[in-house]
Structure formats: C-alpha cells, structure tokens
Amino acid sequence: MSAKRILLVEDEALIALYTEETLIDAGYQVVGPASRLEAALRLAADETLDAAVLDVNLDGVAVWPVAALLQERGIPFLFLSGFGGSLSAPANCRDVPCVSKPFKEDVLLDTLAGVCGSMCA
DSSP: OOOEEEEEESSSSSHHHHHHHHHHTTTEEEEOOOOOOOOHHHHHHHHSEEEEESEEEEEEOOHHHHHHHHHTTTTTTTEEEGGGGGOOOOGGGGTEEEEEEEOOOHHHHHHHHHEEEEEEE
C-alpha cells in the first residue's frame, strides 16, 4: 500500500518542518510544503492528493481559495491556526476541523485521521 499524499500549506518555516516531519514519521508522503498562496493553489490543482493540512494565514493572505479548490476536488482537509478559537472562516469552511498552533503531534494526526476517515488509514 502506498503512502497517502498530504498537501502541506504553511508559511512559517519551522512549523512547516515540524509538521512535515510529523506527517512523514506517521507514514504519509508530504506534497509541498507550499508557503505562498500561488504555490498552494498550483499544488492543490495539479497534484494527486489524499488530504491537506492548511495554515489559515499565509503571510497575511487567507488560504480560503485553496480550501475552495480542495472542496471542489473532493479532497478532505484541516486547518492549522495560531488564532485559536477566533477563526472566522467563510461559510463553506466553518465545519472544517482546525488544529491550534502550536499543536501536539497526536492532536494533528488524530484530526487528520478524522477528516480522512478510512481513506487515509
């Protein structure tokens, strides 16, 4: 069975590295990380993906267009956010799980497993 491909969108280098290592250690294949909206949109449109982990804010730019594209493609995802409970997402993203930064590895992996269901097991 091949590793599930997870798009990682994160603009903070240390968090991207930590998240990437966490996903790889759990047996996932990481696509990215993308640190800019344009790169994230390109990967979300062009790559074969099983799920995605999206930082809400990419250097002041909201990640909502990437989320919308993933929804159109039927690819499950979760958000990472340093904003805690004050995330004001658009209506189409309000039910998407959000993991607060800094995160614990098990919280990220459990949330990812929840959004993927058996698809990412």
